[in-house]
Amino acid sequence: MSDRPRFFDDIAGLAGNAFSAVTGAREELHSIIRTRVDEILGALELVRRDEFDAVQEMATRARIGQAETEARLTALESRLATLEGLTEEEKGGPQG
CATH class of the missing domain: 1.20.5 (Single alpha-helices involved in coiled-coils or other helix-helix interfaces)
Structure with a gap:
């Protein structure tokens, strides 16, 4: 029985880490897209x-x-x- 709560703790930890990784990836992707859009707008002289x-x-x-x-x-x-x-x-x- 003592293994069961630890299993759920491990799952919760993995879910938290996955969420952090997804959030970080989303922010990185947003930054890259913003940079590219700024470059395109600059090239178009808008x-x-x-x-x-x-x-x-x-x-x-x-x-x-x-x-x-x-x-x-x-x-x-x-x-x-x-x-x-x-x-x-x-x-x-x-x-x-």
């Missing part, structure tokens, strides 16, 4: 998603900044035209 998102955000901010600048320029041109019109009236207006 960008990563986080890099793409960063550039897309920069472009969005640049478009917003351009729209704001265009609006300010339009307002300044309007003010300048108004001021030039007042200056012409003060001088007596264009002769015509």
